[in-house]
Amino acid sequence: MKLSELKEGDRAEVTSVGAEAPVRRRLMDMGLIRGTELEVLRFAPLGDPIEIGYKGLLLTMRLKEAEGITVKKLPVLENQEPAGGTLSRILNFRRG
Incomplete structure (x- = not known):
């Protein structure tokens, strides 16, 4: 399944990062590697870009980039800790 296919609030584990070389390298430099657990936090009003949380970080990326990331839902x-850590909890508090 591709990261771009997940819905808001879904959690997943990265199984591969297959984006174009420069994008792939940048994502991996930011810690988005195989085995990373993440959570889809929200989509922009028109559906692109997507914001994810992982390892206490928040990352916004284009759907085209998210299509290159394979995940396991x-x-x-x-009561599970959000993948985005404290920042994710703050965002969820503001929305609710």
């Missing part, structure tokens, strides 16, 4: 558990 994870179950959403009650």
Whole structure:
């Protein structure tokens, strides 16, 4: 499944990063590597870009870039720490 296919609030684990070489390198430099757990936090009003949280970080990327990332969807558990850490909790608090 591609990262771009997930919905807001979905959690997933990265299985491969197959974007174009410069984009792939940049994503991997930012810690988005195989085995990283992430959460889809939100989409822009028109659906592009997408914001994800992982390892306490927030990252916004174009859907085209998200299509190059293969993930395995994870179950959403009650009272689970957001993948984006404290920043993710703050964003969720502001929305709710």
